[in-house]
Amino acid sequence: MFSDRYRKMNEQISPGPALTEQTMKRIIRPRRRTRLVLAIVLGALLGLLGTTALAARAVTGDWLGFLVKPGFPADLAELVAEPDTQVVCGDYRVTLQSAVGDGTAYYVLVDIDTVSGQPLTADPLQPLASNLPANIQLDMRIDSDSPDFSGGWTSYRIDDQTDPARATLIIRASLHSSGRRPSWIMLDIRRILAVVPEPPAAKQVSVAEGTWSFVISGRSDPQQVTVRTKGMTIKVTPLSLLITARSAPFSEMSPLQLERSDGRLIDLRLIGTGSAYDGFLVTHWHLSALFEEQIDPGQVVALIVAGERIAFPQPNH
Amino acid sequence: MHEKRRCTAGELEDAIRLHGDQVYRMAYAVVRNRADADDIFQEVFLKFYEAAPAFAGAEHQKAWLLRVTINRARSELRSAWRRRVVALSEEVAFSDPESNDLDQTLRRLSRPHRTVIHLFYYEGYTTAQIAVLLGKRPSTVRTQLTRARASLSRLLKEDEACFLTVTEK
Secondary structure, three states: OHHHHHHHHHHOOOOHHHHHHHHHHHHHOHHHHHHHHHOOEEEEEOOOOOOOHHHHHHHHOOOHHHHOOOOOOOOOEEOOOOOOEEEEEOOEEEEEEEEEEOOOEEEEEEEEEEOOOOOOOOOOOOOOOOOOOOOEEEEEEEEEOOOOOEEEEEEEEOOOOOOOOEEEEEEEEEEEOOOOOOOEEEEEEEEEEEEEEEOOEEEEEEEEEEEEEEEEEOOOOOOOEEEEEOOEEEEEOOOEEEEEEOOOOOOOOOOEEEEEOOOOEEEOEEEEEEEEEEOOEEEEEEEEEEOOOOOOHHHEEEEEEOOEEEEOOOOOO | OOOOOOOOHHHHHHHHHHHHHHHHHHHHHHHOOHHHHHHHHHHHHHHHHHHOOOOOOHHHHHHHHHHHHHHHHHHHHHOHHHHHOOOOOOOOOOOOHHHHHHHHHHOOOOHHHHHHHHHHHHOOOOHHHHHHHHOOOHHHHHHHHHHHHHHHHHHHHHHHHHHHHHHHO
8 A cells, every 4th residue: 555655665764863963963052053164165266177188197196097098089177276175164174186077977086184183073983894885974065057957976985994083085976967068066065974883783973064165167078978769868978877868767777787899898886866856847857877987988889777778879979 | 122032952852852753754755855854854943943932732843843844845946056956865775675666756746746645645634734734725735635646656657567677578
């Protein structure tokens, strides 16, 4: 019965102790919180870059350099003119090390630490298993100058988790728009969260609240492939896959793979699915997935969703 | 000059303990993403704390909180920020595939339809009570509920058909 099914689903939705505690603190001790929020520092607005991909590789170096494949026809743009841009709010500092994007997908490398050198959370961080998700998470918004864009993001901790006062994360964002590609995106971090293991589950605690904002500029216009089939629009860029449709075309979306012309399968990490709205009307459904490394979109011959192969007409760039 | 009364910490804590889950579920039912539901949850209880309304009982208090939640969720969906930024990574993961599927299906309903579905099927309100809560005529709510059921029925059938198509291969 629908009502039973609906109730069962809702019983799994809860604000959780972290949000409840945070709400109490925020409301009952507003002055203390206000001081933190007033410490907002807007990240430096970085100028539009005309940087070449070669320069990008020099900047990304050991970090986001893993994304960039020399000799690929679809070059990516390095989007940070000045690595190590820092925003401090309260005792917490976020440092933007580098960013790479293709106009649709963005990889951003950030460090989080405290100015005082104190641990990121009051409870000493315990080493977590190396598997994802990491134990530092972000509550973040994304804005852009592109009209009506939507998308999703996620973050992964990539340091060795031995320093309780410092974490390094890669933020991966996927945006799409019916209009032009963005010339800038703004990452607006509102909360830093830690996930502390507390068997049998994990406990999420708020480490810091405030605003750490970074504007990442630079237009990138690499090659991409767009295929329209079975009521879907499938777009493959060097770093991402985007599918849009009037409504969800799949009931199962895992595993999600791309097939290259040489037969190799590329496993994709699903970032999210959802619906876009115009006012209250659902306009379309979309799916975002990002790659672990730059690919050549021209080499993709098919999308495979939960075993269902959707061949790409060739060529159709 | 009188200083405006605010709730005590104890009153706030009691309200969150009694109705926190329902407020959060109502917010999620409308916006269907955790980040916005988190924001709405905090703002609803901030409003509760600042307004310190007098209630005739727990049910009255719950109805007030749900009405504020719905209004706040509506503002969230109407805001320019929301139109431009749709966070996707914070989707609630449910322990069973059925709930995940239902969650995805509900995302495809319009906001007013999701609202009446939740109030009717989860909160157990009658259409007359929903009308009072939303400030609408009972006939309007009945029409919305009928249309919401029809849309939901169609979407659930579509999903079922899609599922069969994929699994038969």
